[in-house]
Amino acid sequence: MSSRMIPGTTPTVISKNSLIQWLDQIASQMRLIAPRDIDGNILYRQVGNAAEITWDYTRPVLSIKDVFFPPTEVLFTIEKIGNEVNIRETSPEGEQVLFGVRPCDAHGLQALDALFIATQPIDPYYMRRRENTTLVGLACPEMGATCFCTTMGGAPDDPRHMDLMLHAIEDVYLLEVVTEKGAFLLERYPLVIEPGIQPNTYIRPEITTERLAYPALDSWPEQFNQLYWEEIAERCLSCRACAYVCPTCRCFDVRDEIQSEQGDNKVYERIRCWDSCAGEAYRRIAGGHNPRAAKGERLRNRFYCKYYYFPQQYGPAACTGCGRCIDVCPAGVDITEILHFMAGIAMVEKQAQVEVGRI
Amino acid sequence: MYEPKIIAFLCTWCSYTGADTAGIARLKSPANLRTVRVPCSGRVSPELIMRTFDQGADGVLVLGCHIGECHYDSGNHRTAKRLPVLKTLLTFAGLEEERLRLDWVSASEGEHFSRIVTDFVDTVRALGPVRWRVDRREFNPSYQRAPALQSSPHASFSNATLEQQTLQLRQTAQELLDSGQVACVIGYEQDWRGRTRPTFVYHPEDTSRLVWNQDCTHNLTGYLNHKLHQLPQAGDGQTNNRVAVVVKACDSRAIHVQLAEKSYTRDQVYIIGMACQGIQEKARYDGKVHTQQEPVLQQRCIQCTDRNPVISDILIGDLKKEAPISTGLSNRSLTLTQLEAKTPSERMDFWLSQFDRCIRCYACRQACPMCDCPTCLYERDDSLWVGAAHGWDGVGLNEKRTFHLGRAYHLAGRCIGCDECERACPMGIPISYLNQMLSQEMERSYNHRAGVTIIPTPLVTILSGEEGVQ
Numbered sequence: 001m002s003s004r005m006i007p008g009t010t011p012t013v014i015s016k017n018s019l020i021q022w023l024d025q026i027a028s029q030m031r032l033i034a035p036r037d038i039d040g041n042i043l044y045r046q047v048g049n050a051a052e053i054t055w056d057y058t059r060p061v062l063s064i065k066d067v068f069f070p071p072t073e074v075l076f077t078i079e080k081i082g083n084e085v086n087i088r089e090t091s092p093e094g095e096q097v098l099f100g101v102r103p104c105d106a107h108g109l110q111a112l113d114a115l116f117i118a119t120q121p122i123d124p125y126y127m128r129r130r131e132n133t134t135l136v137g138l139a140c141p142e143m144g145a146t147c148f149c150t151t152m153g154g155a156p157d158d159p160r161h162m163d164l165m166l167h168a169i170e171d172v173y174l175l176e177v178v179t180e181k182g183a184f185l186l187e188r189y190p191l192v193i194e195p196g197i198q199p200n201t202y203i204r205p206e207i208t209t210e211r212l213a214y215p216a217l218d219s220w221p222e223q224f225n226q227l228y229w230e231e232i233a234e235r236c237l238s239c240r241a242c243a244y245v246c247p248t249c250r251c252f253d254v255r256d257e258i259q260s261e262q263g264d265n266k267v268y269e270r271i272r273c274w275d276s277c278a279g280e281a282y283r284r285i286a287g288g289h290n291p292r293a294a295k296g297e298r299l300r301n302r303f304y305c306k307y308y309y310f311p312q313q314y315g316p317a318a319c320t321g322c323g324r325c326i327d328v329c330p331a332g333v334d335i336t337e338i339l340h341f342m343a344g345i346a347m348v349e350k351q352a353q354v355e356v357g358r359i
Numbered sequence: 360m361y362e363p364k365i366i367a368f369l370c371t372w373c374s375y376t377g378a379d380t381a382g383i384a385r386l387k388s389p390a391n392l393r394t395v396r397v398p399c400s401g402r403v404s405p406e407l408i409m410r411t412f413d414q415g416a417d418g419v420l421v422l423g424c425h426i427g428e429c430h431y432d433s434g435n436h437r438t439a440k441r442l443p444v445l446k447t448l449l450t451f452a453g454l455e456e457e458r459l460r461l462d463w464v465s466a467s468e469g470e471h472f473s474r475i476v477t478d479f480v481d482t483v484r485a486l487g488p489v490r491w492r493v494d495r496r497e498f499n500p501s502y503q504r505a506p507a508l509q510s511s512p513h514a515s516f517s518n519a520t521l522e523q524q525t526l527q528l529r530q531t532a533q534e535l536l537d538s539g540q541v542a543c544v545i546g547y548e549q550d551w552r553g554r555t556r557p558t559f560v561y562h563p564e565d566t567s568r569l570v571w572n573q574d575c576t577h578n579l580t581g582y583l584n585h586k587l588h589q590l591p592q593a594g595d596g597q598t599n600n601r602v603a604v605v606v607k608a609c610d611s612r613a614i615h616v617q618l619a620e621k622s623y624t625r626d627q628v629y630i631i632g633m634a635c636q637g638i639q640e641k642a643r644y645d646g647k648v649h650t651q652q653e654p655v656l657q658q659r660c661i662q663c664t665d666r667n668p669v670i671s672d673i674l675i676g677d678l679k680k681e682a683p684i685s686t687g688l689s690n691r692s693l694t695l696t697q698l699e700a701k702t703p704s705e706r707m708d709f710w711l712s713q714f715d716r717c718i719r720c721y722a723c724r725q726a727c728p729m730c731d732c733p734t735c736l737y738e739r740d741d742s743l744w745v746g747a748a749h750g751w752d753g754v755g756l757n758e759k760r761t762f763h764l765g766r767a768y769h770l771a772g773r774c775i776g777c778d779e780c781e782r783a784c785p786m787g788i789p790i791s792y793l794n795q796m797l798s799q800e801m802e803r804s805y806n807h808r809a810g811v812t813i814i815p816t817p818l819v820t821i822l823s824g825e826e827g828v829q
Contacts, residue, residue: 035646039716040787041645041646043716056647057647058647061646070750071751072748072749234582235557235582237581237722239721239724241785243720244718244785257748273749274749279738281738327644328644328785330725330783331557331577332555332556332557334550334552
């Protein structure tokens, strides 16, 4: 590339070929994480070259959350030799590029940042990964059946929260430089622009979207004691699938576990791993009392946390409308149904709208 | 030459003394054994053995009293039942079967003890170092591309039958609620997206919500226990805490197992049995948008012979028992038989790459109508058997494997094959292979098929007195 690309300037048109070359170049020199097809499941994993990347996906089964906040991470190791104790902090992965990020997932980082970085104490593990990672977004070709990102203030081609943004248009890509970090990556790994591809001649396709009703923040407290929560929770199985696929659910548990033991030489690890309020033991306290013992109370907490507690405490809502929880729920709990209930729209009306083809 | 590490669990009443006898007689036996003295071979739980291998043992030897000589009468009968099942399971997961051995040694049989130990150590030595424990620093997952789905029989549903059954179901539910015979009907409804899901109906006027269609995949019997405990107790004024549940043929077998295990009594449930034409496979969410395809029958339905439930208070619709559409056919490109035919090392690779995806959301366990322990053994706060780790690329993989194999073992002879675990799994782990394999094993060894009648599970509960008798 001849001149330095500056954030906010006109997007450049690049061919898929040069995009692949660029990704190969990155993968050969640092960690490249991208969507991979693993035994029929699309997941963000490290790739050795661009050929391992899957391009045919709406949104991977798990969000990009686990790149920054892995399901289990070792915080530090405690080595005990005789009476001597050594504590070693875990060093995080080096620089990495995360490719193929969907706007809803990048939007999810806003909520995680609000908690882990903007609020004291800062989480050093999360922050280091965040600093070390450049996000290369790829706009969604369409909205999936369960997606509702537009309701949550996002869009299928939203470049916010990305460092670089790509839009696939027929067989070429439109590259947008969003942040300085993105510009820096392009400087280090320049893109080869093939002759013959005229920049600025492509118009972004219109993505038509419909918004769902979104309840006002102050409508939540008065609904707290509704019987409704018990009703919708009846079918809930109290598994944690919804929380673990969610791009913003961020609860964790910290434990010390023994890693190896050889005579007097013992190695322990302090690990933190994902946890979820859906589990029965999550809220159990000393003495065995459980303030959220009922299924309805636990499920209610999930939605209040997303749309009421979190925005109140940290600003953004803890939901990006990715719709993963709707897809994975084995019992058919649907988060959009809750939004409609809160906005005072009966599902019967909603169904009628579906039938007449308005949605 | 490689010297294997062998852990031996010895019963204190016989084989432990037998080892002493061998020592007193100055019989030579290999020094590879690390001995654990236990009060009875029946005390050796599957978790103990799995975790021993996880810690790096090359072989595990369990020695108990001869059949008929147990200090506690029947402890070794249980061992004789459990160990072979566990061995089948561990072998299926990729362990060489020679690495786990069960034998009987009495206190006086020093020579016998020495012979068994020498032979076992020689066998394990010849196998070389064990490949079982996963070290996350060395773990190199063998990611695979998705295998193409095979074509399987297309489902042809008689819509007229389904509609008629729906109407009859609504009427039945209405009568039951109207007359106060039941307090709640657990059935299926359609949500605003048109997806079928479980529903709970309490009022006669709400029975119009109920549906019966080819998407009624959920096994609703899993809700029974919870619901029955939630409702006011019978005899409490005028309230009736009986619950009606809509069941398919497969689900009805779960009721048999639950009754045999005394989860509730027969008079607490009203069973609405549905004659079932099979359930269609819904594309699992795997990260892609799926286009509408021709309806395909679920794996369990392809192999199913039953059309009518095995137990019901009312049967809606009536279908003749049919031969399975195909016994050998599979929705998957890899059948159970093909997986069993692979080498231990290949099976190990297969299962490690599958379990590596597990995020321990416990959807499999929560969806299972048989998994009803108040606190799961594998999720205790004190991390008794498994730690809390659940990452990928080998992080927490030993823990995840113990959870899955342990859960499968606990379901041996109890699993009725509804495949809810696999359906619920967001990560596409083919859990049902484990359950199917063990079901086959229980049928082969004990001629037992779970839930066909109300008989307790032979593996854990029932002893015939013939166990271990050659």
